[in-house]
Amino acid sequence: MFERADTGVAPRIWEVGALCRAIADALEARFNPVAVRGEITGFSRASSGHCYFTLKDGNGQIRCAMFRRAAGVLDFTPRDGELVEVRGRLGVYEARGDLQLIVDSLQRAGQGALFEQFMRLKAQLEAEGLFDAARKRALPAMPRGIGVVTSPGAAALHDVVTALRRRVPHIPVVLVPALVQGAQAPASIAEALSKMYLLAQAGRALDGDLTLNAGASPAIDVILLVRGGGSIEDLWAFNDERVARAIVQSPVPLVSGVGHETDFTIADFCADLRAPTPTAAAELVAQPRAVWLGALDLLAQRLADGVQRQLDLRHQRLDQAAQRLGRPSGFVGRQQLRLSGLEQRLRHGLLLKTQRLTHAGQALQSHFPQIVQRSLVQRRERLERAALRLQLLDPRLVLQRGYALLTDAQGQPVTRPAQVRLGDAVHAQLAEGELDLTVSQRRLL
Template structure:
């Protein structure tokens, strides 16, 4: 109050900083050094090495700071929910005017009420087999669809969607929102998971709004249950027994990505796989598309090389067979040459014979007609036999018996059905003409 004329003297007016220092001096004189017993909440370690947390019990709480020198002397890593005893100096943080306890020493005094509840539930569910590794399923390498349960306003949703969009933009994601903190959160999480279970089983969810949004929902092959970091109280919904029993009922693999790397919940033990963060959970179910495309390209290259090797081998075998077989026209030409040679030899022989006959005309005049006739008959018979053999080898005679000579597009004889494929063009030579045909069916005899 300000001083008015005729009024009593006004109270001393303090500067804010001076008042904070005065209160700090009073606390120093009245309480310090002080020892306090309470439960840790919201513990964090800054990059500087200083630690900040809240110490609380059922009646109150106080902010605490533990500087790097004192934190470096600890023989354990403080965690949310632990019951500890601290020694330090009570003061005022003048920049905010907050009451603050500067912790100079800390030791365990118990596990804390919430942490004790966590351990009791963990032991009971583990004894029932809910954490059994035999029931854990591997994650699908290429899920057709991903189910997601988290708060629509949480940073975890943004982290997961960003990771999935970057790595597997082609895989659809079905989000079923749920509360992830507070008393209603366990029931909300269970309800959201149950709706995804129906979709994963190919059944329609009973919720009208969800049904209208998921008429064309993709098959769900894996589910992500995620939430960002926080204190043990913030994450307590994921230590609820109802949530644990709902998780183990999942018809498809379920990944839990709750809190930070140092946070553990009952949901983590029940899930098929625990991820240290929501982003890590998304990465576990989303092998980058580039990896699969690279693998497909590699396999395609191997397949192409293998096919080309087989084609080259078949061509080589075909060339070898063609060399052994030869063309019928070549055989005819050889026989015609042979026939010409025989005819030439016959003419030469007849000439020699005529000369011999002329020389011995006088002595053999009486037997000459007989000798000449017999020689001509012998030569004629030999010529007829040679002509018959030649005629038997003539492809035209084979064609006249109803056969056809088939050749492929390269002019090579077609001997087996395996030499051509469906739709290939072939050329047929008949006794009285030629045909161009196309293969419509192959049969082996």
């Protein structure tokens, strides 16, 4: 048993759990609710959704627990080293006897005043039409050059360049450096954007610009304004009115990739497109080269298939025409048969005329012998001359003298060298048989 030296009254002996509950009750009555400002360290989120971390400053630290219901309404992801303000209740975690702050709400330090400024500027610029969807432009599918505005030493630049070199190593990338944090950052960003706009308009490099890929004076078809994540204070330069008005002056589509996915700035609303991260911004403007090569292969195959279909169709039509036309020799043969038929009809007609004249002559001779005899002689002479002329017109007689009947591929008679060209196929009909020939020489008279 313990005794107090000053009074000699023995102190109360507590059960550990009871003492912890008594301390918790005293804290509840004395301090709660409590608001604390400090820097996060050791932040973790359990599978249950509860969050655990420590708040500290230069003089002390306190363990904190934020249960799932409160953590579920956070509009950002807390990170180690971030200065925050929390509201909650002090208590004692009896299982370990630790002093613990149960957090009901958490926000970045100073966020309230900055958020009010943000909302005022957002409302003003929105009323002026700077955020209108009608002024947003589509990104070029195949940019000839990509401009980047950021800090040369920023991790965001490394992420962007890595993504672009991986996806589109053939596209030149031009950096115009700018400060992305601090009091001088808004003016620096606006000036860098102006330089980039001149480059995009004139297609020529400016003094002090750094070309990261090969190729001098590339044509800039899209601009990336990027910065890595940070607190609201770190990103505040992108909530500046000067930067907003500079963004909407861009002559080419501009992509804003500032902070992390949960971060929103005025620059995001003014840009033609917002990307959740700098890497995502690079990927949005850089369709992988393999995709375009695959598309070209597909188009080439479609073109080849189309050409083949047209060739097949033309061949089919040619075959059908050839079937209707037939061989030139067949055409000549049909004409010869027709000529033979006409010759036979003519001979038969002459024979009938001769017989009739003979009968008529015999009848007349019995009445006018001399006159009939003289008339018969005249008519016989005329008939013999007609038969001779008919025989001379027989094409077979001409062919028997060594001549040939030439026809072209369409079956038309060839009478002049000008009707054919070198290499043309011609058909020769002889007195006995046929020949297929090719023109190797022409002599024009």
